[in-house]
């Protein structure tokens with residue numbers, strides 16, 4: 652099922668893959684899959700109801716070519732430091748997903764910041780996880796179909812460092828099951844595969 656599609660270094664997307672039903676968020680001008688944008692709006696309403704800050708989209712859908720540019724830029728930094736091509740690639744890939752390996756290309760992943768953080772030079776900061784909004788998200792985002800995709804205690808499974816700002820839409824039912832069982836998407840898709848035998 653598309654909403655559960657696993658994308659990582661082991662399961663990259665083809666360079667020509669573009670999700671269908673992309674739609675643009677008016678506030679941020681960010682593109683996301685329609686189903687994820689709708690859920691994001693509902694989630695923001697949930698935050699507001701609790702008297703918390705609604706969130707601003709910093710990143711959503713990222714085309715393959717864009718990820719390629721991001722990655723290349725990072726790789727160049729390491730090449731300039733004197734690393735050879737392979738070492739520069741490896742070092743860059745510890746920080747940025749290589750092209751095809753970012754789930755942002757799916758259109759179902761969002762990076763978020765509070766309104767007060769959104770204008771920082773780098774609005775995606777670890778301390779977001781300790782804000783009231785960040786804490787609320789970790790507990791309640793699954794009710795809106797989102798999961799914290801790269802938790803602190805699962806970095807060896809996801810292969811990605813803790814990103815409190817990165818949420819992935821999987822749908823409410825799956826998100827709640829994953830939360831209950833403390834599964835990452837890697838673990839959950841693996842679990843579903845075994846269940847179906």
Ligand SMILES: [Zn+2]
Nearest residue numbers: 760761762817
């Ligand atoms: Zn992200």
